[in-house]
Amino acid sequence: MNLDNPTPSAARDLSRSVRFGPDVVVHVLHTGTVRVSPRQSATERGRARTAPVWTRPFPILAFAVQTPDGVTLIDTGPSAQMHDAHADDGEFEGRLTLKWDISYEVRPGDSLASRLSAAGIVPSALRRVILTHLHGDHCGALHDVPGVPVLVARGEYEAAVAGAFGASARHWPADFRPQLVDYSYAALGSFGRTHSLDRGRLTLIPTDGHSAGHLSVVLRTAEGIVLFGGDVAFSQRYLIDQQIVGLCRSVPRARRSMADVLTLARALPTIFLPAHDAEGPRRLSERETVPG
Numbered sequence: 001m002n003l004d005n006p007t008p009s010a011a012r013d014l015s016r017s018v019r020f021g022p023d024v025v026v027h028v029l030h031t032g033t034v035r036v037s038p039r040q041s042a043t044e045r046g047r048a049r050t051a052p053v054w055t056r057p058f059p060i061l062a063f064a065v066q067t068p069d070g071v072t073l074i075d076t077g078p079s080a081q082m083h084d085a086h087a088d089d090g091e092f093e094g095r096l097t098l099k100w101d102i103s104y105e106v107r108p109g110d111s112l113a114s115r116l117s118a119a120g121i122v123p124s125a126l127r128r129v130i131l132t133h134l135h136g137d138h139c140g141a142l143h144d145v146p147g148v149p150v151l152v153a154r155g156e157y158e159a160a161v162a163g164a165f166g167a168s169a170r171h172w173p174a175d176f177r178p179q180l181v182d183y184s185y186a187a188l189g190s191f192g193r194t195h196s197l198d199r200g201r202l203t204l205i206p207t208d209g210h211s212a213g214h215l216s217v218v219l220r221t222a223e224g225i226v227l228f229g230g231d232v233a234f235s236q237r238y239l240i241d242q243q244i245v246g247l248c249r250s251v252p253r254a255r256r257s258m259a260d261v262l263t264l265a266r267a268l269p270t271i272f273l274p275a276h277d278a279e280g281p282r283r284l285s286e287r288e289t290v291p292g
């Protein structure tokens with residue numbers, strides 16, 4: 001598999017709800033698709049490597065984790081309003097194209113509000129939103145969940161405020177005041193520092209490199225862990241191959257994060273769910289873990 005031929009097609013709705021035991025449900029929310037231009041589709045040794053054509057659409061997946069402690073939303077997906085906000089950035093085949101050549105498509109029914117409703121989740125009942133990072137396709141729909149506490153890694157927020165590439169502060173709600181996550185010296189496998197929530201049912205782990213303060217979320221279940229990887233790797237294949245593609249702030253740090261995630265995923269039964277892997281929802285349904 002490579003970026004030019006992701007499979008299966010992201011065109012169909014990948015949303016679903018998968019139960020773990022009596023009281024945990026993982027909801028996949030398919031909030032749109034993204035394509036990447038030749039100029040941004042690959043990175044190798046810190047340099048952009050060009051692909052010959054625009055990629056096919058990748059899904060943009062957000063997740064809602066329902067436990068006895070409440071419902072935690074992991075990323076929001078993009079917003080349909082991003083089309084309007086970026087109207088001056090040009091178009092490619094009728095779709096929005098940002099200045100840095102990323103094209104989003106949010107179809108009717110893809111919106112976060114629609115996906116939450118379909119999953120039976122009332123936005124006002126959300127316990128919190130955890131943002132893996134502040135790229136627009138991960139936080140663009142914050143407007144759909146007003147008043148819900150938002151958690152972001154401190155390093156991610158501070159870099160975004162300073163104007164980090166790809167972090168579109170103009171999409172943030174006017175009252176955006178996230179709780180900034182710091183890590184403590186509580187180890188989880190290959191990660192020496194973590195941030196625990198809900199008595200350890202959820203654990204935030206630092207997986208920076210793709211962006212300045214990118215984080216991933218670990219859910220403990222009776223069967224193992226579900227690791228919500230954001231953009232730490234665009235697919236499980238890339239994770240296993242330790243291949244970095246696409247936008248990357250620091251190649252050495254991204255490489256370290258991928259290695260740490262893979263080490264953890266091989267130490268514990270792990271279902272790996274990054275944000276843009278069309279195979280992830282199937283693996284969740286089939287409880288397919290990262291091969292050892």
Ligand SMILES: [Zn+2]
Binds near residue numbers: 135210231
């Ligand atoms: Zn990203």
